[in-house]
């Protein structure tokens with residue numbers, strides 16, 4: 001076989017292999033709003049051939065999906081820009097409002113206290129305040145939000161929320177930092 005043909009075959013196969021290895025699909029769940037990226041060969045599919053949202057039937061899907069979208073967002077990565085940070089700040093603000101709306105219907109004083117702490121940290125994380133600790137405060141705010149979601153799940157007799165269980169739906173190549181502040 002002439003070397004040129006061998007090269008063409010090898011190259012063609014390599015490209016094909018690459019394309020077939022990771023058929024990435026995206027979906028926005030119409031039910032909980034989760035914005036998901038996934039390998040269409042691996043995802044569980046319903047009878048309509050569409051991927052089944054991993055939050056479905058898990059308790060508070062919209063709150064969990066919103067939390068994880070922020071948790072796996074670019075703002076927590078090394079190469080985050082000021083824009084990523086500002087976007088995260090607004091996402092966290094909306095997330096805390098959504099949690100607050102659910103809590104209004106509940107008699108869960110501990111969860112309300114945690115939400116209060118989340119809001120306090122959120123306010124200190126305002127990017128316009130130019131605080132060197134803004135990132136740390138926003139991380140705190142998200143962490144308290146997670147605690148409140150866990151309180152809500154606990155009330156329903158459900159296990160706590162573990163974002164890592166959903167990481168593969170967020171193209172989370174780089175795992176966000178997990179240190180305790």
Ligand SMILES: [Zn+2]
Nearest residue numbers: 029032053055
């Ligand atoms: Zn969903």
